[in-house]
Amino acid sequence: MFKHFIFIIIALSFFFTQLAGAQIASTGFEEENNIYEKVYDAKLNLNNGDNRTLTQLCASKPVILALIFTRCSGICNPFLVQLKENLQFKTDTDNFSVLVLSFDPRDTREDMVNLSKSLNLENNKQWLFATTGDIEKLNLSVGFNPVWDSIRSQYDHDALLVGINKEGYITKKLIGIRNKSDLELLIRSVNDVFSPSYRLPNKNRLFSCFNYNPETGKNTPGLGLLFLTLPAVITLLLLLGISYTVRHKRILI
Amino acid sequence: METIKLRKITSLWIITVLFLFIVNIVLGIIMRLNQGEILHEQPATFYAHMTTHGLTQIGIWFVAGMTGINYLMERYLKTSYLANVVAMVLTVTGILMLWTSTYIGNFHAGWTFLYPLPLKIMWAKWATPLFLGSILVMGVGWLTWSVSMMTQILKKYPLTKALAWQHFRKNPTIQTPPFILISMITLIGIITCLLGAVLLLAMYAAEYFSNGAFVNDALLMKNLTYFFGHTIANEMLYLGLAVIYELFPEVGGRPKWKATWYVALAWNCTLVFILTAFFHHLYMDFVQPVGFQIVGQIASYMASLPAAGVTVFSVLVAVYRTSIKWSLTNLLFFIGVAGWVIGGLGAVIDVTITNNFVLHNTLWVPAHFHTYNALGNVLFSLAFFHWFSIQFSEKTDFEKLTKLKLTLLLIGGIGFLLAFYIGGAESMPRRYSNYPAEFPMAAPLAIGAAVFATIYLAAILIFFFQISKRCLNILFSSSSH
Ligand code: HEM
16 A cells, blocks of 8 residues: 555656756846836936936836837837837826936937937927936936947847836836837836736746747646645655554554 | 653743743734734834734743643653653744844744745845754654654554554443543644644745746645644644643542543544645635635544543533532633534634635634633643742642732733624734725724723733742752652
8 A cells, every 4th residue: 555655746746847857948028127226316317408317207107118229220210110109199198208218328308309300209298208317227227228339330139128217216117119008007017006917038047937939838737846845745755654654663562 | 750850841932932822922912903003003013013923922821731741641641851851942942043033134024924924035145044944843743743742642552552443342341441532633633733733844845946947836825824723723622632631620629521432433533634624724715616715614523523522511411510629720721612612612613614705814813722722721731831940849838929920911812802702803914004084983992992902911920930849949940759
């Protein structure tokens, strides 16, 4: 009887180990970094002539921050056009502002004014365009890492939107050109409304309950689930071990 | 038979538990007065009270149950005095560490310390390891105690007999006393959830000391937290029930209850299902697959309903149209079972997924668990404390103030709990230091609750003085009488 128990447990353990696997290393998405950390309080040169800091700006209204540079020949323009399109039919525009901030030190206030004109947004109160002298510290605080490519004379960078709430905390990040419902979640999060989100892969997180595969969109059981069964398995082994030991001792006596 | 040493340590446990309970009720009243805007504390102070109150209550009522079964188990087999002492030393050390972390270090992440709160330091940096260390110290003490008791049971009863499996066959030759069955089932559950706590703490330590090289999975941490937290909070109730099965018929002058196939089945169900019932704490975690949520609901029913069914049946059969000797011990057991059932029904309502959409994290949650604790498990242990203390007393006026004590307990307890239930039914959130303006009734309800809790406290104070006086006599007496 006892041997059968042990056999079944070992067989089951092997079976479950087969089902579970460690999370595969990061795919480069870093949307979950820096969440709920304070954004760096950069001094801004706004296109309307104001000189406010980022936290002062957020204090009046939560901010959706778009990081771009005006000489970009790649993603920046389609990224901003898409953002504008996604927001243009929104009626409740009072609960956040969009801050388009250049991360290129060569950009001037004039460049940003021109950018706002080219997008037809120069008179739109919800949209602000700015440069800052503190861009490195700000980049660090939001986990944005543009790399200068001297051959193309361009920055290699992500299209990043950062949601910052009134208290200056980063509530959510979106990387890449995203659809309306993702944007909606970002807006909810800056207004401190619950927004469900999935965990993204992280190479330092070894024991997930489920591993999400962004390519197939499926969840598979992870090592974490095995961990969850561990206390019960150890107890069972302990129980059988003690039961076996005391019985044998009794027989020997 | 029990030794004098066991008597003395049991007395010490009782005095310690009752003393800490009084301090803890005061913390509860302070929290309600703050929610009622009579006191104006910083939110961090409120949450420090809530953390201290929650974990200390769980701790003391767990050890109260263990004290009861350890003492009564000596009727059947020899238990380890050393394990009992180790548990006592580590519990007291753990409680001191806990209170230092919350009141000097200002740790205030709640007794469930949900990940990643303890690692988001908003208090003294040392308070997080001290708080987690306090759980480890207490956990090791309780694990030692439980494993030792389980070993002693297995020395006398083979595993299958300890679990009363022979009752599934016709005419079993050997009887397993229900007390042994329930104690065994409960000890197994306790050991499992304490091992879960050890794993949880190890995961926290790994992240805390790895400087970002290792990150935990929030879903795994939440699952582990409730695997430990929910399970221990339920198992401690079962310890109280084991005491009832042993003492209720005895003090009422009735024959001892026997294990039957349905008693064995109900408690074996509890053993299996209680370990997966905690999934109901994750209903709102949409990343948890739906299958787990369904398991959570079914397991919650299966863990509680059969055991409640057979216990209530046994108690009712014992008192219905029979000449039972009513005493304070019996009455406390009887009212306690009623409180347990009412609180249990509140829990079953909450655990049903469709209802949980409305009741999740509202005051309904503290409403139901305070019912089966403050008017359930606490009464089981008070009954044992009272019964134990009068065993060795030469006086005979044990039933003094019985009516007064029970009236205060009931009026205070019901009033205090009703405020939680009404709040829950009105969707008032739990764990708010101050209620938002959207709930104009929340503050008046909290004040009312504080008044009723004070009445409940008055009853506990009388119990404390009477029982502690007798226990002190046992503690300092040199005779074996
Ligand atoms: C008359 C006695 C008691 C009073 C006045 C009291 C009061 C309170 C209050 C005001 C809260 C916070 C509720 C909220 O807003 O969420 C609370 C939470 C709690 N209480 Fe009690 N309580 C009492 C008895 C008990 C007992 C007997 C237990 C036994 C286990 C207990 C365990 C807890 C736990 C576990 C929490 C949750 C803490 C957390 O959320 O971290 N209480 N109590």
